[in-house]
Amino acid sequence: MKDVVVLVGTGSIGQAIARRVGAGKKVILGDLKLEAAQSAAKIFDDAGFDTSATTVDISSRESILKLVEHAQTFGAVKNLICAAGVSPSQAPVEKILRVDLYGMAVMLEEFGKIIADGGSGVIISSQSGHRLGALSEEQNFQLATTPTEELLNLPFLRAITDTLKAYQYSKRCNVLRVAGQATPWGKRGATVNSISPGIIITPLAADELKGPRGDGYRKMLQASPAGRAGTPDEVGDLAEFLMSSRGRFISGADFLIDGGTTASYWFGDLQYLKATH
Ligand SMILES: NC(=O)c1ccc[n+]([C@@H]2O[C@H](COP(=O)([O-])OP(=O)(O)OC[C@H]3O[C@@H](n4cnc5c(N)ncnc54)[C@H](O)[C@@H]3O)[C@@H](O)[C@H]2O)c1
Numbered sequence: 001m002k003d004v005v006v007l008v009g010t011g012s013i014g015q016a017i018a019r020r021v022g023a024g025k026k027v028i029l030g031d032l033k034l035e036a037a038q039s040a041a042k043i044f045d046d047a048g049f050d051t052s053a054t055t056v057d058i059s060s061r062e063s064i065l066k067l068v069e070h071a072q073t074f075g076a077v078k079n080l081i082c083a084a085g086v087s088p089s090q091a092p093v094e095k096i097l098r099v100d101l102y103g104m105a106v107m108l109e110e111f112g113k114i115i116a117d118g119g120s121g122v123i124i125s126s127q128s129g130h131r132l133g134a135l136s137e138e139q140n141f142q143l144a145t146t147p148t149e150e151l152l153n154l155p156f157l158r159a160i161t162d163t164l165k166a167y168q169y170s171k172r173c174n175v176l177r178v179a180g181q182a183t184p185w186g187k188r189g190a191t192v193n194s195i196s197p198g199i200i201i202t203p204l205a206a207d208e209l210k211g212p213r214g215d216g217y218r219k220m221l222q223a224s225p226a227g228r229a230g231t232p233d234e235v236g237d238l239a240e241f242l243m244s245s246r247g248r249f250i251s252g253a254d255f256l257i258d259g260g261t262t263a264s265y266w267f268g269d270l271q272y273l274k275a276t277h
Pocket of ligand 1: 008009010011012013014030031032033036056057058059083084085086087099103124125126127196197198199200201202203204205
């Protein structure tokens with residue numbers, strides 16, 4: 001038996017994190033698309049990791065429970081990395097809420113029941129969640145604590161009609177859900193945090209840059225404090241710290257890694273975007 005790392009969403013961000021925490025452990029690579037999991041496994045195996053590729057659909061609790069069971073056959077689950085998701089240009093409102101909001105919430109809940117002592121989890125939210133104005137204290141509480149099966153019935157979620165809002169609420173919910181889960185995870189001796197990246201060059205971001213909002217994204221990047229997009233490795237470095245022994249006092253927190261874009265959106269040169277978001 002080995003310590004187990006579970007990665008769901010085997011895109012570049014997820015892979016960058018798993019590479020940093022997976023040495024000497026069993027790395028479970030789960031994705032909706034088996035080919036995606038298998039091609040990640042090939043890269044990892046060729047680099048000396050011990051992997052198992054599998055399919056999982058995080059929009060289904062049953063599928064998540066199968067993944068939990070599969071992972072535990074190899075040993076104690078020490079690390080969870082959730083980097084699965086669909087973007088506003090990739091899916092309709094209902095699907096975004098089902099995968100990015102509900103799916104992430106169920107992942108946190110189910111892995112929070114079995115995470116090993118000394119373990120840690122990181123889920124990938126987005127800067128997008130930081131562009132919603134303040135929600136009420138009651139809405140924050142509801143997003144953080146409503147039982148997962150009732151989440152999608154919250155009236156303010158049911159009222160969402162555009163995909164960008166669905167994504168923003170989902171990502172805000174990820175952050176609040178992590179805060180809500182810090183207590184049960186803490187009782188098992190584990191930490192859980194979220195990372196909210198800005199634009200990171202991956203296939204998902206490439207879809208966005210080609211999509212209807214592409215021009216806007218390019219202009220935004222040029223005018224942002226960093227003046228560029230981020231790389232999966234930069235997100236990986238942050239996640240590695242959170243999941244390392246140096247990060248044990250950090251739990252229930254969200255980390256924005258966006259080259260200053262959000263700060264500029266609210267208070268700097270990117271304030272012009274407020275009119276369009
Ligand atoms: N790339 C960016 O600029 C950026 C910025 C902020 C946040 N994010 C977030 O980072 C995460 C990873 O994105 P990425 O850029 O690496 O994208 P990606 O498309 O390379 O990876 C996402 C993976 O999730 C998988 N997936 C989709 N639906 C799934 C489901 N129901 N169950 C299991 N797997 C599923 C996809 O098959 C894909 O392999 C996403 O949550 C995304 O919202 C990305």
